[in-house]
Amino acid sequence: MSSVSSDDVAIVGIGMHEFGRHPGVSGMEQGAIAVRRACVDAGVSWQDIQFAFGGSAAAGAPDTMVSQLGLTGLQFINVANGCATGGSALISAYNMIKAGAYDLGIAVGFDKHERGAFRVNTKSSGLGDWYGASGMALTTQFFGMKINRYMQENNISHSTLAKVSEKAFHNGSLNPMAWRRKPLSEAEVLESAMLSYPLTQYMFCSPGEGGVALILCRADQAHKYSDKPIFLRSAVVRSRRFGSFEVLAPSLSIEHNAGPTVDASQAAFEAAGLGPEDIDVAQLQDTESGAEIMHMAENGFCEHGEQEHMLQMGETQIGGRLPINTDGGCLANGEPIGASGLRQVYENVLQLRGDAGARQVPNDPKVAYTHVYGAPGISGVTILSR
Amino acid sequence: MQVPVTEGVFTWPSDEPRLIGSKCLECGNHMFPVQSGCPRCTAANTEQVELSRRGTLWTWTIQGFPPKAPPYMGNTDPATFEAFGVGYVELPGEVKVETRLTVADPEQLNIGMEMEMVIVPLTTDDDGNEVVTFAFAPVEGSQS
Numbered sequence A: 001m002s003s004v005s006s007d008d009v010a011i012v013g014i015g016m017h018e019f020g021r022h023p024g025v026s027g028m029e030q031g032a033i034a035v036r037r038a039c040v041d042a043g044v045s046w047q048d049i050q051f052a053f054g055g056s057a058a059a060g061a062p063d064t065m066v067s068q069l070g071l072t073g074l075q076f077i078n079v080a081n082g083c084a085t086g087g088s089a090l091i092s093a094y095n096m097i098k099a100g101a102y103d104l105g106i107a108v109g110f111d112k113h114e115r116g117a118f119r120v121n122t123k124s125s126g127l128g129d130w131y132g133a134s135g136m137a138l139t140t141q142f143f144g145m146k147i148n149r150y151m152q153e154n155n156i157s158h159s160t161l162a163k164v165s166e167k168a169f170h171n172g173s174l175n176p177m178a179w180r181r182k183p184l185s186e187a188e189v190l191e192s193a194m195l196s197y198p199l200t201q202y203m204f205c206s207p208g209e210g211g212v213a214l215i216l217c218r219a220d221q222a223h224k225y226s227d228k229p230i231f232l233r234s235a236v237v238r239s240r241r242f243g244s245f246e247v248l249a250p251s252l253s254i255e256h257n258a259g260p261t262v263d264a265s266q267a268a269f270e271a272a273g274l275g276p277e278d279i280d281v282a283q284l285q286d287t288e289s290g291a292e293i294m295h296m297a298e299n300g301f302c303e304h305g306e307q308e309h310m311l312q313m314g315e316t317q318i319g320g321r322l323p324i325n326t327d328g329g330c331l332a333n334g335e336p337i338g339a340s341g342l343r344q345v346y347e348n349v350l351q352l353r354g355d356a357g358a359r360q361v362p363n364d365p366k367v368a369y370t371h372v373y374g375a376p377g378i379s380g381v382t383i384l385s386r
Numbered sequence B: 001m002q003v004p005v006t007e008g009v010f011t012w013p014s015d016e017p018r019l020i021g022s023k024c025l026e027c028g029n030h031m032f033p034v035q036s037g038c039p040r041c042t043a044a045n046t047e048q049v050e051l052s053r054r055g056t057l058w059t060w061t062i063q064g065f066p067p068k069a070p071p072y073m074g075n076t077d078p079a080t081f082e083a084f085g086v087g088y089v090e091l092p093g094e095v096k097v098e099t100r101l102t103v104a105d106p107e108q109l110n111i112g113m114e115m116e117m118v119i120v121p122l123t124t125d126d127d128g129n130e131v132v133t134f135a136f137a138p139v140e141g142s143q144s
């Protein structure tokens, strides 16, 4: 089991609670519903689950959900890791099985956030109160500043920024679990309110609600639970190194480093024994439309600047050469932090099973890729295959 | 009376206010604000330094909606809120600092333009004092 490229962990059950706004339904309840749906999908009962990793940023301690699901005495560990919380729950579950400690477990993430841009708690981020008090400490500013410089350095147009959103809302319109299902044209995206130059209202995702659960098992037992098991080829989380340009940074060094996404991506490809050319469908962090553009290159799918041509030619649409964010991404689904990274894996499992319905990519996908990014400079990547 | 938004982030009162940072005594890395450990070389041997008042604009955005309060202390009334610039200014040989900008017009902001530190009003506190913070302003006549 020590080979880094072995197919030794499988995803055999997936469950999701609809993303969006759900007045009267707690975040934890949405998580519990996702767990029950995942159990149905895998044909197991909650009593069969041997361990759980749960993540939520704003909707309560995940391990307390056992009072709704059943007090079976299982090992339940809470994970809190910023925007990579869901991805971190998954990597923890993956390694628990890889280590041989258990045969069947679950990774669950859920959340429920207040409306509007995330309110940053500067204290818990290790920052002084003056930072937010002075009008900084907004994640939206970071995204505006990063893509503004990137666009100038790499000749990315405002039209291309808007095309990312147009694609997201189109894909969202095909996804019954998505929050925003109304298509928007490039012009509507460009004409919406300018929130943080060059990013407009419809180029940003919103904090939202939802839950996702994934049931994992030893690969050699996968066919007991699913006739279409999906194998987790690698799961990697990396934090930033010196010189990277990250969210919520009162200062940056003069030296430059490519950032945690590049590190996580390279490590994930190496562990899986695969490369970017092997990927048939990808879900990349799109907190805003510029992030998807930059993450295409940071994850190795193109050179910096090539995104302009790729987006203009529709190469990342569902029927394109490399479909990206086929479920509408964060832009159409919103970002319930604990669940967001798991939503990407959920979508890839559907795509690899051929069960994605109206948004099924037509290239008979065999290998799929997910990437989350968030504060304070953390990236998580998974690679899945049939 | 003018009071700073916090102590220890910039020198105040001063005719030529400067940001207060740290310099690593092992590798020379500059940090802002003050911190004891160096993220570059991992040493925990730093001294407090005053940073350069002039630099170049490295990137920028414009805050187009009122930030949430708390933490923001400035005007959050949607009817009277005025957009403000935010950017990173590269202080040569030191560090890039995140800062408010005195300009909020995309036509007037260019990467590479020369910037200088100034002090700007943020709000008025319960005692009637004007609370001030730091910002960077384009240097007159500077073109990128």
Ligand SMILES: [Zn+2]
Pocket (backbone or CB within 6 Å): B024, B025, B026, B027, B028, B029, B038, B039, B040, B041, B042, B043
């Ligand atoms: Zn050092």
